[in-house]
Amino acid sequence: MLTPLFERRIDRMNRGIAEGSLTARLPSGETRVLGGRAAGPAAVIELRSWRAMLRLALDGSSGWYAAWLAGEWASPDPVQLFALFTGNRAALAVEARAMGPSLLAKRVWHWLRRNHRSGSRRNIRFHYDLGNDFYEAWLDSRMNYSSAIFRGAESLEDAQAAKLRAMLERTATAPGDKILEIGCGWGPFVELAAREGRSVHGITLSTEQKAYAETRLSGHAGARFSLTDYRDVTGTYDAVASIEMAEAVGRRYWPDYLAAIARALKPGGHAALQFITYDDAMFEAYAANVDFIQRHVFPGGLLISESAFRALAAENGLLWQDQVNFGASYAETLRQWRERFDAAADADRLPAQFDAKFVDLWRYYLMYCEGGFRGGSIDVVQITLVKD
Numbered sequence: 206m207l208t209p210l211f212e213r214r215i216d217r218m219n220r221g222i223a224e225g226s227l228t229a230r231l232p233s234g235e236t237r238v239l240g241g242r243a244a245g246p247a248a249v250i251e252l253r254s255w256r257a258m259l260r261l262a263l264d265g266s267s268g269w270y271a272a273w274l275a276g277e278w279a280s281p282d283p284v285q286l287f288a289l290f291t292g293n294r295a296a297l298a299v300e301a302r303a304m305g306p307s308l309l310a311k312r313v314w315h316w317l318r319r320n321h322r323s324g325s326r327r328n329i330r331f332h333y334d335l336g337n338d339f340y341e342a343w344l345d346s347r348m349n350y351s352s353a354i355f356r357g358a359e360s361l362e363d364a365q366a367a368k369l370r371a372m373l374e375r376t377a378t379a380p381g382d383k384i385l386e387i388g389c390g391w392g393p394f395v396e397l398a399a400r401e402g403r404s405v406h407g408i409t410l411s412t413e414q415k416a417y418a419e420t421r422l423s424g425h426a427g428a429r430f431s432l433t434d435y436r437d438v439t440g441t442y443d444a445v446a447s448i449e450m451a452e453a454v455g456r457r458y459w460p461d462y463l464a465a466i467a468r469a470l471k472p473g474g475h476a477a478l479q480f481i482t483y484d485d486a487m488f489e490a491y492a493a494n495v496d497f498i499q500r501h502v503f504p505g506g507l508l509i510s511e512s513a514f515r516a517l518a519a520e521n522g523l524l525w526q527d528q529v530n531f532g533a534s535y536a537e538t539l540r541q542w543r544e545r546f547d548a549a550a551d552a553d554r555l556p557a558q559f560d561a562k563f564v565d566l567w568r569y570y571l572m573y574c575e576g577g578f579r580g581g582s583i584d585v586v587q588i589t590l591v592k593d
Contacts, residue, residue: 208233211258215239221296225289245292246579248285252278266497270569274562283569284540287576294582298487318504320455322434326410328453328505333411337391339556342549343542348391348417351449351479352535352585361541364534368448368479369397375477375527375589376444378403385442385469387435387462388450392418392428398446399428406442408433435465442469445476449585451514452481455507456492459517467521467592476523476590481535483508484582502570508583523590532584539575546571 215229218239225245230236231252252258257277260268272278280286290297318328337348344350345362353364354371372394376384380402389395389407391414398405404427409415415430422428435450445466454462466476483491488510499506515525549555550564577583 208255211255214258214262218297222289222293223296224292227286227289240289240293246285246289248280248289249282250278250280250286254278265494266573267495267500270497270501270566270573273569274565283572284576284579287573288579291577291580291582294484294487294580298490298582320453320458320505322436324505325434325453328503329410330412332503333390333409334413335559336556337413337417339559340391342554342556343545347393347396349393350390352531353538354531355534355537361538364538365393369394371529371587372446372448372477372479373398373401375475375587376446377475378444382443384444384446385438385440387438387445387447387466388453389418389430390414390448392422392430394446394448395428395430396422396425399425403427405429406431408435408438410434436461438465438469440469441471442474443471444474445469446478447476448479449481451478452506452508453503455505456510456513459509459514460520463514463517463521463523466590467523470592472592474592476592477587478590479585479587480509480514482511482584482586485510485512487582488513497573498570501566511586518590522593524593526589526591528586528588530584530586532578532581535585536575536578539571539578543568543571543575 215231215237218227219237222240222242224240224243225247226241227239227248227250228236229239229250229252232255254272254277257269257272260272260277262268264271273283318324320328340348340350345365347362347365347369349365349368352368353361354367355364356367359367376398378384378398382403384398384403384405386394386405386407389409392407395405395407395418399422407418407428407430409418409430410432412432415432418430447466451459451462470476492507492510518525546567550568555564574583578585
C-alpha cells in the first residue's frame with residue numbers, strides 16, 4: 206500500500222542529485238539510476254525492503270543506520286552513498302532528518318545529555334573510556350584520535366606527526382614556556398611539546414586517557430596531566446592548544462569554552478585550535494536535529510559553526526588568524542582508521558567484551574564520517590587565536 210509513496214520519495218531524491226549518481230536496486234527488483242547529471246560519487250545500493258525508507262523518513266540518519274543493521278539495505282561501498290548525500294545536501298539533507306514524535310523524543314534525550322559539568326564527565330566516559338586497549342588496536346602508535354595532515358602518500362604515523370608539529374608551531378612558544386592543552390587525549394601533543402622543552406599541562410575528563418598518558422610519559426620532564434573541566438582551569442599560560450575538543454562542548458557552552466581559553470592566555474598569547482565544522486549554510490537545520498553520531502556514538506556533541514564560533518572568539522578578545530582547512534586529510538585519516546579497525550576485528554584483537562553489533566556500529570561510524578568529509582558537508586580546520 207505504501208509502495209507508491211516510497212517511489213515518489215525516490216523520484217524526489219532523483220531530482221535532488223545534481224552531482225554524482227546512485228544505482229539503486231529496489232525491493233520490486235527494478236534497477237534505477239538516479240542523478241548522473243554531473244561528475245560526483247558513484248554510489249550503489251541494494252534496497253532490500255521499503256521498511257528502510259520508512260525508518261529514514263521517521264528517524265532520519267539513526268533510522269538509516271538501524272535499517273543497515275537489520276539488513277534492509279546494503280552497499281558495496283557505503284562511503285560513496287554518504288558522500289553522495291552530503292555532496293547534494295542542499296536538496297537531500299531533509300531526507301536524513303528525524304520528524305514528528307521521533308524528533309521530539311531525540312531533542313529531549315539530547316537535552317538531558319548536555320555538557321554541564323556532570324554531563325560532560327558522563328559523555329566523555331561513554332565515548333573515551335571504552336578502554337585504552339580498544340583504541341590501541343587501530344589508532345597510530347601515538348594514539349592520535351583526530352585528523353592527520355596528509356601532504357602526499359606518507360604513512361598515517363608521519364601525517365599525524367605533521368599535524369602535531371603544525372599545532373606546536375601555532376603556539377609560537379619556545380623552550381621554557383607553559384602550554385595548557387584542553388582535551389589532551391592520550392597525550393601525543395603533550396609528548397611532542399614536552400620533548401621540545403615546553404612545560405605542558407594536559408587536562409581531560411577521561412580517567413582512561415589520564416592513566417595511559419601518565420604511564421606513557423612518566424619519564425618526560427614538563428608533562429603533567431589532571432582530570433579537570435576546562436571551566437575550572439586556573440592560572441595563566443603562554444599558549445593554549447586544543448585538538449578536536451570543541452565538538453564535544455555543545456553550542457550552549459561555546460562561550461564558556463572560548464572564555465576559558467581567553468582567561469588562560471597571557472596578553473598576546475596564542476591558542477592553537479583544531480576542530481570540525483559543519484556547512485554554515487545548513488548549520489541551523491543540523492543543530493535542530495539529533496543525528497546518528499549524537500544518538501549512538503558521541504552524546505552531547507555538536508560540530509562547529511565557523512561564523513558563530515568566530516563571532517564568540519571576537520567577543521572574548523581573541524583574534525582569528527591563519528585558518529587552514531584540510532577536510533580531504535580527514536577523509537584519508539578515517540579511511541586508514543577503518544582499514545586498521547577492520548584488520549583488528551578480523552584478527553580478534555578488539556577487546557572481547559565488544560560484540561558484533563558494537564563492531565558494526567563503529568565500522569558504520571567511520572564510514573559515515575568519511576563520507577561526510579568526502580561530500581563536503583563537514584570540514585576540519587586549524588586556526589590560531591591571539592589574545593588581544
